[in-house]
Amino acid sequence: MSAFNAIGADQEVDTDAFTPGVEPRATWCPGCGDFAVLKTLKQAMVERGKNPDEVLLVTGIGCSGKLSSYFESYGFHSIHGRSLPVARAATLANPDLEVVAAGGDGDGYGIGGNHFTHTARENHDMTYIVFNNEIFGLTKGQTSPTSPKGHKSKTQPSGSAKNPIRPLEWGLNAGATYIARTAAVNPRQATEILVEAMDHDGFAHVDFLTQCPTWNKDAKQYVPYIDVQDSEDFEFDVHDRDEAAQMMRETDTRLHEGEILTGRFFVEEGRPSYSEEKRQTGQMPDKPIVEQYFDEDAEWKPSSDLLDRHR
Template identity: 75%
Template sequence: MSAFNAIGDDREIDRDEYTPSVEPQPTWCPGCGDFSVLKALKQALPEVGRNPEEVLCVTGIGCSGKLNSYLDSYGFHTIHGRSLPVARAAKLANPGLEVIAAGGDGDGYGIGGNHFIHSARENHDMTYIVFNNEVFGLTKGQTSPTSPKGHKSKTQPSGSAKDPLRPLSMSLTAGSSYVARTAAVNPNQAKEILVEAMEHDGFAHVDFLTQCPTWNKDARQYVPYVDVQESDDYDFDITDRREAAEMMYETESALYEGEVLTGRYYVDEDRPSYQEEKHALGELPDEPVAERYFDDDAEWERSYDLLERHT
């Protein structure tokens, strides 16, 4: 067991351990898809053998930002769009943690879009869940990056003139080594995908369709849905970037035509994670940096000790 926390504590974990004793009942609107994300996460974490002290959940601002308030684990509530840089730093300092970052479509694909692109490019070893309800929910229904063209809102009263962002395609292009989409109405698939994402060594991006019954009634309930792995109508190799890209484009186009396709789209098990790359360069210590806080004899390295003086 680590001196930092209970990392490495081998025991059976009950999902109820992830329900906090203070404010255990989420305050999301009735019918919100966010409930399904929380439920799937509570089911997935024990399955990968993680107890609450081995988990860090980092969130941004918005309805999705409440996730770590309702998940009894380590948590960090960042500012809008900034969950990923905090999560990356935590994983580098304490690699034994199961790091989960979460944000909404506005938080993750808009305000935090640059962090998303570069976290994927660098292939940081973490799971990134984006609650995609095609609208800004907490701030009362403004158009988001994934709102369909023509969507009317307080910020676009005549209808959005912009085509929606394609998050799966962007994720693949940026460099994510695991890309999947699931939906709140498919809880079994959601749990299985989150298990795979957490077990994946690299940047795992899960686009999670979460209906918003209050501010985006146009999205309905994201039903009926089709699992592309179980359907005979779709056959592609999730390890082939070209085939994955074509399937992603079809999936993203179909969503705005009323057909919800979900499943695993791309998996690269051979690409080294950012942590592995840094270890290979000798730029990450064998002992986690976080452990030094508990070692009075640890020698702290400073940047001026590592870099040659510029002359």
């Protein structure tokens, strides 16, 4: 049993358990892809046998940031681009929690891009969902890091002169050990991918295509999509880094040509997570910090004293 008594408890839970009583109805714009993320996240938690007390959802700023308001669990609404460092701290302190971080493409790939790189590099054991609608939605339609070249917006009235970033390749180069792309129009696949991402031991990066009908009317609605695992046109080994990289490049290129490829792109098994490596080298205590604080027989002491001071 965990320090939190609810963790590991045998309870029957359905998706209604993840619907909060305070703010049960999401207020995103009609047609927004964010509704699909909320629905599939609830379903994924049920399929994994989780209850709300076993989950921490950390969000940033933007339309995606409201996810934690509409999802019943422990939640932390951080500042712009900072959901990952908060999630990392929670994972290190209490590894029994199911930690999910979420942010938009501007939040995650722009303002919080440095955190994305180093969280993936260190392979923290968590799931990171990036709502990718190729626009800054909450702040009313500015060009984002994933907006296609030539896209016109309030900040780029003559069209963006920059090529968009390639999220899948970025995650691979940074060191993520599970990388997938899904879309709001494919809830079945999205649920399966989120379950796999949370089951994965290490940093799981899910690029979730979410249409924005209000501020990005020029963007495709991400249909029709092709599941690369179901299509005979694409054969590659998700466990082979080189083959995954080639498939990711083709996928990100085709996205802005109107062809939507989704699925699992890279899975690396057996690589220790950040916490595991730190424990192996004696830089983290074997007993999680949160359990030491909840142990009635343990002597209370500041976190700085839980490890020997650096010499």
